Amino acid sequence: MIRFRVNGKEKTFDGDPDMPLLWYLRDVAQLTGTKFGCGMALCGACTVHQNGAAIRSCSTAMKEVSGAEIITIEGIAPMHPVQKAWMEIRVPQCGYCQTGQIMQAIALLRENKSPSDADIDTAMAGNLCRCGTYQRIRAAIHQAAKHQAAQETA
Amino acid sequence: MSLIENVSRHVGRNFSRRGFLQGALASGVFVLSARFVPEPLWAAEGDGTAAPFQPSLWMSIASDGTVTIVAHRSEMGCGSRTALPLVVADELDADWSKVKIDQAIGDPKYGDQDTDGSHSVRSNFDLMRQVGATGRVMLISAAAAQWGVSPKDCTTEPHFVVHRASGRKLGYGEVAAAAAKLKVPRKEAVQLKPRSEWRYIGKESNSLFDLPEIVTGKAIFGMDSTMPGMVYASVEHPPVLGQKIKSYDDKAALKVPGVQKTLTIDIFKPPHQFQPLGGVAVIADNTWAAFKGRKSLEVEWESSPHSVYNSAPFRKTLEATSRKPGKVVRNVGDVDAAFAKDGHAGIKIIEAEYYTPHLAHVSMEPPVAVAEYRDGKVLAWAPTQNPQAVQETIAGVLGIKKEDVTCHVTLLGGGFGRKSKPDQVAEAAVLSKQLGKPVKVVWSREDDVQFDFFHSVAAMYMKAAVGPDGKPTAWLQRTVYPPINSTFDVSAVYADDEMGLGWNNLPFDIPNHRAENGPADYHVRIGWLRSVANIYHAFAIHSFADELAHSANKDSVQYLLDLIGPPRIVALELNGDEAEDAKNYPLDTARLRRVAEIAAEKSGWGKTPMGKGRGMGIAAHRSFLTYVATVVEVEIDSKGEVHIPGVWTAVDAGTVVSPDNIRNQFEGAAVFGTSLALFSEITATNGVIDQSNFDNYQITRMNRAPRHVDVHIVQSQAPPAGVGEPGVPPFAPALCNAVFAATGKRVRELPLSKTKLV
Numbered sequence: 001m002i003r004f005r006v007n008g009k010e011k012t013f014d015g016d017p018d019m020p021l022l023w024y025l026r027d028v029a030q031l032t033g034t035k036f037g038c039g040m041a042l043c044g045a046c047t048v049h050q051n052g053a054a055i056r057s058c059s060t061a062m063k064e065v066s067g068a069e070i071i072t073i074e075g076i077a078p079m080h081p082v083q084k085a086w087m088e089i090r091v092p093q094c095g096y097c098q099t100g101q102i103m104q105a106i107a108l109l110r111e112n113k114s115p116s117d118a119d120i121d122t123a124m125a126g127n128l129c130r131c132g133t134y135q136r137i138r139a140a141i142h143q144a145a146k147h148q149a150a151q152e153t154a
Numbered sequence: 155m156s157l158i159e160n161v162s163r164h165v166g167r168n169f170s171r172r173g174f175l176q177g178a179l180a181s182g183v184f185v186l187s188a189r190f191v192p193e194p195l196w197a198a199e200g201d202g203t204a205a206p207f208q209p210s211l212w213m214s215i216a217s218d219g220t221v222t223i224v225a226h227r228s229e230m231g232c233g234s235r236t237a238l239p240l241v242v243a244d245e246l247d248a249d250w251s252k253v254k255i256d257q258a259i260g261d262p263k264y265g266d267q268d269t270d271g272s273h274s275v276r277s278n279f280d281l282m283r284q285v286g287a288t289g290r291v292m293l294i295s296a297a298a299a300q301w302g303v304s305p306k307d308c309t310t311e312p313h314f315v316v317h318r319a320s321g322r323k324l325g326y327g328e329v330a331a332a333a334a335k336l337k338v339p340r341k342e343a344v345q346l347k348p349r350s351e352w353r354y355i356g357k358e359s360n361s362l363f364d365l366p367e368i369v370t371g372k373a374i375f376g377m378d379s380t381m382p383g384m385v386y387a388s389v390e391h392p393p394v395l396g397q398k399i400k401s402y403d404d405k406a407a408l409k410v411p412g413v414q415k416t417l418t419i420d421i422f423k424p425p426h427q428f429q430p431l432g433g434v435a436v437i438a439d440n441t442w443a444a445f446k447g448r449k450s451l452e453v454e455w456e457s458s459p460h461s462v463y464n465s466a467p468f469r470k471t472l473e474a475t476s477r478k479p480g481k482v483v484r485n486v487g488d489v490d491a492a493f494a495k496d497g498h499a500g501i502k503i504i505e506a507e508y509y510t511p512h513l514a515h516v517s518m519e520p521p522v523a524v525a526e527y528r529d530g531k532v533l534a535w536a537p538t539q540n541p542q543a544v545q546e547t548i549a550g551v552l553g554i555k556k557e558d559v560t561c562h563v564t565l566l567g568g569g570f571g572r573k574s575k576p577d578q579v580a581e582a583a584v585l586s587k588q589l590g591k592p593v594k595v596v597w598s599r600e601d602d603v604q605f606d607f608f609h610s611v612a613a614m615y616m617k618a619a620v621g622p623d624g625k626p627t628a629w630l631q632r633t634v635y636p637p638i639n640s641t642f643d644v645s646a647v648y649a650d651d652e653m654g655l656g657w658n659n660l661p662f663d664i665p666n667h668r669a670e671n672g673p674a675d676y677h678v679r680i681g682w683l684r685s686v687a688n689i690y691h692a693f694a695i696h697s698f699a700d701e702l703a704h705s706a707n708k709d710s711v712q713y714l715l716d717l718i719g720p721p722r723i724v725a726l727e728l729n730g731d732e733a734e735d736a737k738n739y740p741l742d743t744a745r746l747r748r749v750a751e752i753a754a755e756k757s758g759w760g761k762t763p764m765g766k767g768r769g770m771g772i773a774a775h776r777s778f779l780t781y782v783a784t785v786v787e788v789e790i791d792s793k794g795e796v797h798i799p800g801v802w803t804a805v806d807a808g809t810v811v812s813p814d815n816i817r818n819q820f821e822g823a824a825v826f827g828t829s830l831a832l833f834s835e836i837t838a839t840n841g842v843i844d845q846s847n848f849d850n851y852q853i854t855r856m857n858r859a860p861r862h863v864d865v866h867i868v869q870s871q872a873p874p875a876g877v878g879e880p881g882v883p884p885f886a887p888a889l890c891n892a893v894f895a896a897t898g899k900r901v902r903e904l905p906l907s908k909t910k911l912v
Contacts, residue, residue, distance in 0.1 A: 016411045016443065023442035027386070032378035033371020035567070037518050038599040039445070042848035045518055073371030083369040090361045090814055093822055094231030095368035096375055096518040096567025121857040128848060130518050130568050131231045132825025133818065134856040135863055 004065045006031070007075030017063035022046045024062055025072060033073035033099045037128070044127030047100040047107075048072045054107035056126075073099040081147035082106050082140070089140040093131035101127050105141050114145050207330035209292055209338050211263065212285045213242055219313060219327030221248045225255050226264035227274040228539045229364065230517075230569030232819060232878035234274035236363040237811040238282050241275075244354040245286025245347055248326070249313040255363055260541025260561040268540040270574050270682065272778035272876025275811055279874050287344045289333075296332035297324045312353070349871065360812035364565065376522045376537025376564045377596070384524060384592035385414060387585050388444035390451050391433040391605050392421065394463075394841035395678055397455040402434050406450035412443025416451070417588050419581060424644050426679055428547040430581045431605060437589065441596045458841060463677035465611070465837035465844075469509060472613035472674055476507065476634045480672035481648055484658045484727070487666035492619045492628030500622035506701055508616070508694040509903040512836035513609035514851055515683050519567020520602040525582035526592035531558040532583045537566040539574040547576050548583045559583075570826075571682040575607050603851050604843040607681025608836055610635040614694035619666075624706025625716060628666035631698075633657060633691060640676035647673035652687035654732045656777055656883060660695065661743055663719020677841060684826060688777040688883035693904065696773035696887035701900065710891060711754045711772055718743050718750070718774070738873060739779040745806050745868075749783035750774040752804035752866055757785035764895070767791070771891025773884035778876025781806040781868075784824075784884040786860075788892040794912035796832060796893060798860040803881060805865060808872035816877045817865040823881025824863045829853040831886035832906050 002013045006029060013024060020039075025031045025048070034057055037045030041056035048057045049071040079087070082105050092098045101124070108115060108123040115123065120141050129137070208214035212224045223242050229235035235255060243253050258264050266277070290310055297315035298305040301322060309316050314323045354360060367373040392398070404416040414437045421432030434453055438444035495501045523536040525548075532548050541561040549556040566573055582595040597605075612635035619628040639646035649657075649671050657669050683689075703713035721744035728736050750772065754760075759770060767790040774783035787800040801824045810816055833852035837844045845851035890901040893911065901909050 016446075018446075019440075019442045023440055026378075027440040027442070030380075032374070035375075035519070036377060036441070036596075037520075038848050040599070040847055040849065043518065043599075076370075078366075078370045086369045087361075087365055090365065090818065092231075092362065092365060092368045093233075093818055094229075094518070094566060094568045095362075095364065095373055096377075096565075098368055099371040102369060117861075125855045125857045128518065128853060128855060130516060130570070130826070130853060132822030132854070132859070134825060134854075134859040135821050136818065137856065 002062055002066045004068045004070060006070045007072060013062050015062070017061060019062050020058050021048070021060045021062060021065055021070065022057040025057060031072050031074050035096055035100060037097065043097070044104060045097045045100040047103040047127065049103060049107060052107070052110065054104050073103060076106065080106065081151060082109065082144040084147055085140040085144035089136045089143060091133050091136040091140050093133055097127065097129045101129065101137055105137070105144065108141065109145055109148055113148065115141065207334040209289050210285050212282070213246070213289055215289070215326055215330040217327050217330055219252055219325055220254055221246065221252055221326070222254045222256050224258050226258040226267050227278070228267070228269040228541070228563050228566055228569070230269065230539060230566035230573065232274070233362060233812055233815040234269060236360070237275050237815070238278055239363070240354045240360060240811055241279060241282040242286040244352050245283045246289045247310040247312055247353070250354065252313055257563050259563070260545050262542060267542050268574055269569070270539055270571055272780070272879045275874045276779065276876060279809070283346050284341060284344065287346050288339060291339055291344050292333045292336050293326055293329050295336055296329040300324065300329065300332060355811050356809070356813065358814055360814065362815065373565055375519055375567045376535065377519050377567060379524045379535040379564055380594070381524050381526055381535070381592035384594050385589065386438050386441045386444045387435045387582070387593050387595045388441070388448045388598065389419065389433050389435045389581055389595065389601070390448050390453055391431045391601065392455050392458070394455070394458045395460045396421065396424070396458040399434065400454040400456045402451065402453040404434070404451055406452070407436055407447040410443060410447040410450055412439040413447035414438055417585060419584055425642050427642055428543060428575045428577050428580065429551055430577050430584060435581070435585055437585070437593070444596070445598060460677040461841040463838045463841040465511070465839070468611070469613065472611065472634045473507060473509070475672040475674065476613045476615035476632050478672065480632050480634070480670035482668060482670050483653045484660070484667065484669040486668070487628070489628040489630050489666045489668045492666040493617070496619065501619050501627065503617065503619055504702060504705055505615070505617045506698055506902060508614040508690070508697060510612050510690040510693055511904065512611045512678070513683055513830055513834050514603050514606040514836050514845070515570040515572035516602060516848070516851065516853060517566070517568025517570055517572055520599055521572070521578035521597040522595065523576070523579040523582045524592060524594040525579060525586050527552070527583055527587035530554055531560070532586070533560045534579050534583060535562045535564055536576065536579045537564050537573055538576050538579060539566065539569045539571070540576065543574065544576040544579045547580045551580050551584060552587060570684040571686070572606060575681060599848070600846045603846050607641065607679040609683035609689070610638070610680050610687070612690035614690060616694055616698040618698070618702055620702060620706065624702070624708055624713070626664050626702060629660070629662065629664045630668050630670070631657070631660070631695065632670040632672060633694070634672035634674050635690070636674045636676035636680050638680050638682055641679050641681060647675060649687065654728070655687040656691035656695065656775060657687065658728070659724070659726050659741060661724050661741055661746055661776065662717045664717070678838065678843070685777055685879040685882040688775065689830065689886070692773065692775045692883035693886050696775065696884065697890055697902065700771065700887070700891040700894065704894070709760065710895070711750065711759055714750055714772060714774060715747055718747050721747065735779060739875065741776065745781045746774055746776055748868060749781045749804040749806050752868065753783035753785045753802050756804065756864055756866055757787065757800065757802040759785060767896055769892045769895025769897070771888045771893070771895055773888040773891065775884040777880045777883050780808070780875040780877065780880040782880045782884055784888045786885065786888040786892045788889060788896050790893070790896050790911055792912065794910060796906060796911070798828065798889070799862065801860045801863040803863065803865050804868060805881070806868035806870055807875045807877050807880070808870050809874045810867060810877070811874070813867055816867055819877050820865040820881040821863040824885055825854050825859050827882050827885025827889070828859060831889045831904060832858070835905050
């Protein structure tokens with residue numbers, strides 16, 4: 001029996017310990033905001049937070065999340081400064097990869113409150129967007145950094 | 155009507171909207187169906203019971219004022235689900251915050267629903283205006299009657315009818331019931347707003363309707379669809395197209411926890427169309443168990459005639475064909491006579507060959523669908539660009555009536571043309587029939603890459619005679635590739651609709667010109683991918699134009715403008731829908747010149763000193779009736795890697811609905827263009843696709859994407875044209891022309907990673 005927390009709630013799992021967290025979240029917990037894109041940690045669509053760090057849930061087995069605190073996009077209280085910036089910059093096209101992008105961006109801004117373009121490129125290079133919204137993602141992360149700074153001084 | 159005809163009819167609508175089967179085209183049926191956008195199915199007459207107010211199929215108003223607008227086109231990221239309802243809301247003078255959108259199921263009553271060919275707005279703009287304006291007229295009439303005044307003395311402000319003299323107001327919800335009792339006015343009696351009064355059309359403030367749901371993870375894509383009691387399926391497809399199952403062993407697969415059973419799906423009967431490929435399905439309690447079970451499956455396949463497919467020798471075959479005369483698709487003057495003057499009067503001949511590989515769509519959401527077969531009927535939820543093709547394909551495969559297939563359309567996690575083909579939805583329906591319960595079919599990324607309807611591999615041969623002034627006196631272009639038609643007709647070797655995609659309509663001012671197409675066999679399913687044949691056609695044409703410019707020692711922009719020549723309407727001999735388009739959207743070189751000039755000016759062309767390893771290139775290409783010019787700046791690092799500091803694109807798409815979304819589309823097109831120009835390539839070995847996931851089929855990541863993309867939209871009152879696709883074609887040639895400017899190395903094949911730059 002694996003015990004862990006998802007978005008603050010206690011969970012247990014006694015299925016296949018090799019099952020990736022992604023499929024637990026989507027098929028078992030019905031938290032479908034986390035997306036399947038590649039299954040090999042190559043695209044970042046499945047990004048969630050494990051104990052505060054961005055991870056690829058498609059390549060994280062259930063046995064690895066024992067005791068962990070998992071936060072998915074559903075566990076982010078809207079409108080988070082990152083979501084707000086995403087709305088203002090009107091980042092999405094199809095939107096499928098964007099929850100993964102947002103989770104990655106939130107983790108980045110937690111570590112680095114004022115990232116440079118190069119910092120953003122490094123942090124976001126693992127998150128693919130086939131629609132090609134990278135320019136707006138970069139702009140939205142800068143904007144979110146400003147929102148976050150304003151929030152903290154308020 | 156047979157499945158072939160049914161499906162082909164819809165396919166025929168896709169990219170240039172001519173039918174696939176010439177015979178059927180000649181009968182006129184295709185043209186009619188292709189162009190058929192029904193006039194609104196107006197309620198014949200209000201009878202007082204129609205609540206809410208619903209003057210047409212497309213729009214209704216409830217007594218609380220909620221306006222519901224039907225989106226009959228699919229949303230895959232291009233914004234049509236927002237744009238068309240915005241047009242209705244504008245003419246209705248509705249408050250956008252009170253608008254709800256109802257996504258239509260697949261139904262011919264909506265006319266064509268195949269969301270491709272960049273024509274959602276173009277084909278529906280007038281209709282949607284009419285829908286909104288009709289509702290507004292009726293609301294005004296109802297309010298005027300209540301006040302006992304003339305409708306002429308009334309106007310509207312968002313969501314209210316206003317009596318001008320008294321300032322009295324009635325909310326749309328308050329008069330909806332009365333309006334429902336009125337007779338729907340004839341089209342002629344409905345006045346559309348003048349452009350100056352548009353509140354939403356063309357406004358910067360427009361944003362995607364689904365934006366809040368997207369950023370909070372609440373948006374429902376195909377991957378997120380469920381049905382009560384459903385099981386999950388993952389299908390092992392034949393590695394080579396057309397292979398049948400010889401035998402299979404599922405013992406190990408059945409031992410995987412969560413795996414319930416295995417089932418087979420029949421191999422398709424050629425032509426493929428959109429039928430399931432066939433194979434062995436693993437049925438499980440969840441997606442992971444189905445995937446894991448598949449890994450333990452052992453399948454032996456019979457041989458297939460397509461096992462001979464190897465990309466390197468196939469390329470040689472295409473290139474050999476491209477050097478021989480082909481089918482003439484456009485002929486102006488006499489190129490042969492002009493070529494015969496080689497060496498005389500300063501005439502010289504320049505030749506070049508270009509090659510582009512297969513591409514896969516790899517939308518971020520792989521193909522997926524949920525379907526339930528029950529009592530001879532199918533209910534499906536799918537991320538499809540074409541819900542009517544879902545109906546037709548499932549009806550054909552299961553031998554039921556099309557009307558007995560209900561297809562709900564979810565949001566699409568990207569489409570790019572792949573999701574016009576509903577083979578995975580048919581798989582779900584076939585499996586559900588066998589199992590007697592709803593089935594969700596999930597394709598892995600590997601399935602998506604290996605079993606795509608691939609963008610075709612193409613070889614182009616170009617030849618020009620140039621005079622002493624450097625201008626071409628003759629231009630021959632020949633293109634060869636397995637045509638999309640081969641997916642629908644196994645004997646098809648010549649391209650058909652693809653000719654209209656940047657090949658039979660060269661806008662250059664050259665006295666002698668011939669465009670040809672040579673035959674090629676298919677060995678994989680060929681399909682259309684964002685901007686389709688324009689990709690390889692534009693690559694050859696605009697690379698070659700730049701080669702001529704450098705040969706003449708002329709500035710690339712000036713040479714391009716000289717090639718386009720003076721402002722004029724280019725004379726084209728076209729048939730069917732292309733001829734129809736040419737009437738409403740003549741090929742106007744003034745508009746093409748203008749975008750080229752704007753892109754050059756915005757980029758600082760010729761003004762910015764380019765250091766070592768830096769350069770700019772340009773291409774200007776019209777596709778989907780939109781004029782686009784792109785300047786790309788490149789910087790080549792010491793390892794020979796290409797970086798893109800800037801992209802400047804000028805777009806004339808006629809009247810536009812949501813300018814910011816259009817900028818987003820063209821920014822994205824630059825990234826899509828970067829992928830195919832720098833990284834992406836699909837190859838086959840003995841009929842099996844060599845690539846499988848984002849490690850070996852690479853697309854652009856943020857760190858290799860253009861650093862800055864500037865999109866300039868030309869203000870225009872021309873009819874709306876396409877925006878989803880036209881940004882892609884000029885990108886790769888502009889980039890490769892920039893690489894030449896930076897390095898002196900001419901790139902004649904894609905992806906560029908195959909050319910050593912240092």
